[in-house]
Amino acid sequence: MTVAILGAGVMGEALLSGLVRAGKRVDELLVTERRPERVRELTDRYGVEAVDNPAAVKRAETVVIVVKPQDMGSLLDEVATSVRPGQLIVSLAAGITTAFIESRLPAGTAVVRVMPNTPALVDEGMAAISPGSHCDDAHLREAEALLKPTGKVIRVPEKQLDVVTAISGSGPAYVFYVVEAMIEAGVHMGLPRVTATELVVQTLVGSAKLLRETGEHPTVLREGVTSPGGTTAAALRLLEEGRVRADFLGAIEAARDRSRALSSGQV
């Protein structure tokens, strides 16, 4: 069953590489890209065939669209006449609703909207999927099978997807931001950068495993680190005074609002 990935940038390549790692035959994959140098990179790296958008849609059973939300309208217009009954269209674009995609494609086209994230590159992705109005359970299972090799997949109502985008879609960037800040703090206080980086990355991996493997509430785990009158309490006090928790809420609301704005065509 041929899968076409339209727009293989950061997220499209994460999916492509995951499918290849999971043993998907390269002759059952197609990619499309705008720039010839990007096409060469992908064909050299994966041995995958690159074609134009209408050709990819004609030859594939499943079409995965991974262009930026701002490029979605023109791409759908370009491929609409190539879409045929029975095909599944999967969109990974932030903000773009299944209703918008359906309105640009032949009546009755099955569309699944996905919000993935970049840890898919190491098979630890988090993806949430929602059905369009012409999807049945088989379509959702097909989308799940496509994404499962690169991490976890959950089903959510589409009205939750803007918040999902703000939490897990953009989430890795918030985590990397905190990691950067902790490394810089270590360097500021005299640690070699390589030492600070090793300390922070292993602390992050260890804390994530602790959360996942114990299933404990994060508050309980944080209390376990916070000795009475100790170092952690001193640091957390400053974070609370700096309203960092409230800032996270505001930042994630801003991401949700941006996802909503993208759905109404704001560039």
Ligand SMILES: NC(=O)C1=CN([C@@H]2O[C@H](COP(=O)(O)OP(=O)(O)OC[C@H]3O[C@@H](n4cnc5c(N)ncnc54)[C@H](OP(=O)(O)O)[C@@H]3O)[C@@H](O)[C@H]2O)C=CC1
């Ligand atoms: N990056 C992330 O962490 C996540 C991204 N997403 C979603 O994935 C989508 C892609 O994001 P991302 O990978 O970061 O962006 P990129 O810009 O890296 O990838 C998009 C790619 O599509 C290409 N492209 C644009 N228009 C066309 C076209 N008409 N035909 C073929 N290729 C085209 C772009 O080419 P060019 O460079 O020339 O513009 C680019 O290489 C977005 O909709 C985003 O919302 C979702 C979750 C997480």
Ligand SMILES: O=C(O)[C@@H]1CCC=N1
């Ligand atoms: O920043 C963005 O718009 C995309 C969607 C989620 C993560 N990256």
